[in-house]
Amino acid sequence: MGINRRDFIKLLAGTGGIALFGKNVNVWADEHVTSLHESFGVIVDTTLCVGCRSCEKACNQINQDLPRKASEFYKDNSMLEKRRRMAADSYTVVNRYNNPGNSGKPVYVKFQCMHCTDPACVSACIVGALTKESNGAIRYDPWKCIGCRYCMAACPFQVPAYEYNNAMTPQVRKCTFCFEQRTSKGKAPACVQACPMEVMTFGKRRELIKIAKRRIEKHPDRYIPHLYGEHELGGTSWMYLSSLPFEEIDFPNLGYISPPSYTEPIQHAIFKHFIPPLTLFAVLGGLMWFLKPKVVKSESVLEEENSEK
Ligand code: SF4
Numbered sequence: 001m002g003i004n005r006r007d008f009i010k011l012l013a014g015t016g017g018i019a020l021f022g023k024n025v026n027v028w029a030d031e032h033v034t035s036l037h038e039s040f041g042v043i044v045d046t047t048l049c050v051g052c053r054s055c056e057k058a059c060n061q062i063n064q065d066l067p068r069k070a071s072e073f074y075k076d077n078s079m080l081e082k083r084r085r086m087a088a089d090s091y092t093v094v095n096r097y098n099n100p101g102n103s104g105k106p107v108y109v110k111f112q113c114m115h116c117t118d119p120a121c122v123s124a125c126i127v128g129a130l131t132k133e134s135n136g137a138i139r140y141d142p143w144k145c146i147g148c149r150y151c152m153a154a155c156p157f158q159v160p161a162y163e164y165n166n167a168m169t170p171q172v173r174k175c176t177f178c179f180e181q182r183t184s185k186g187k188a189p190a191c192v193q194a195c196p197m198e199v200m201t202f203g204k205r206r207e208l209i210k211i212a213k214r215r216i217e218k219h220p221d222r223y224i225p226h227l228y229g230e231h232e233l234g235g236t237s238w239m240y241l242s243s244l245p246f247e248e249i250d251f252p253n254l255g256y257i258s259p260p261s262y263t264e265p266i267q268h269a270i271f272k273h274f275i276p277p278l279t280l281f282a283v284l285g286g287l288m289w290f291l292k293p294k295v296v297k298s299e300s301v302l303e304e305e306n307s308e309k
Pocket residue numbers: 113114115116119120121122138154155156157158159160174
């Protein structure tokens with residue numbers, strides 16, 4: 001028998017789940033709004049990007065624990081012929097997209113962890129190996145990680161990558177928002193600083209939203225009227241401006257509610273009512289799975305698209 005997301009939520013409501021956590025959603029929302037106002041972020045203006053990949057190179061250089069890549073790798077334009085995804089050895093990638101309005105000027109998009117305001121990865125980690133800092137960064141502690149990879153399953157953007165090639169001490173890898181080296185000291189991330197086209201702007205998230213909206217207002221011919229990440233999943237620290245609809249540049253069409261806003265109140269309510277942990281993880285696992293957008297491209301779809309090019 002098929003069951004969709006709506007049926008699943010109804011099922012929870014029918015079993016008393018919604019009644020249990022209804023009040024807590026408001027508490028969660030208040031805390032969430034407070035943290036949104038204090039954090040930092042980045043606007044990525046994809047209309048300015050020329051695909052030089054200096055940002056990728058800067059990321060590799062600042063993250064000393066990543067395998068070193070030769071400068072030639074970042075000059076190799078053939079890398080732009082296939083769609084890539086973040087990997088255990090690359091915290092950020094730049095992809096190229098056709099521009100139907102101007103075939104001579106493709107659109108380039110830099111991807112990395114979005115540093116969600118209410119991150120599903122942090123919520124899914126049962127040992128607290130992922131934490132959210134007050135400046136917006138999501139950090140990872142390899143000493144706490146037990147390798148369960150729940151964070152990978154929970155991330156709506158499929159960002160965290162696992163070191164499958166490291167048999168002895170595998171870690172989950174993802175963009176750090178340059179927390180240790182730069183953003184904890186108020187400095188812009190290395191990739192932002194390295195960009196010769198000033199594609200990215202680092203600052204207080206609330207100020208960035210104003211800047212982005214002014215750009216959209218001033219240049220309605222250049223941008224679609226949508227700042228991706230302002231509201232998606234309750235807001236992300238990295239936000240995007242684009243000339244193309246976001247679904248055409250591989251950004252999933254997500255709702256405005258973050259997955260933890262559904263799962264955490266249930267978690268708290270279940271603990272409050274002494275329901276065994278096994279039940280908790282069965283319910284939360286099912287809910288995460290149903291809420292996770294199915295539009296993010298799987299590895300096999302990406303491979304298929306790349307082979308068709
Ligand atoms: S994009 Fe994924 S890995 Fe990054 S903070 Fe959001 S849920 Fe976590």
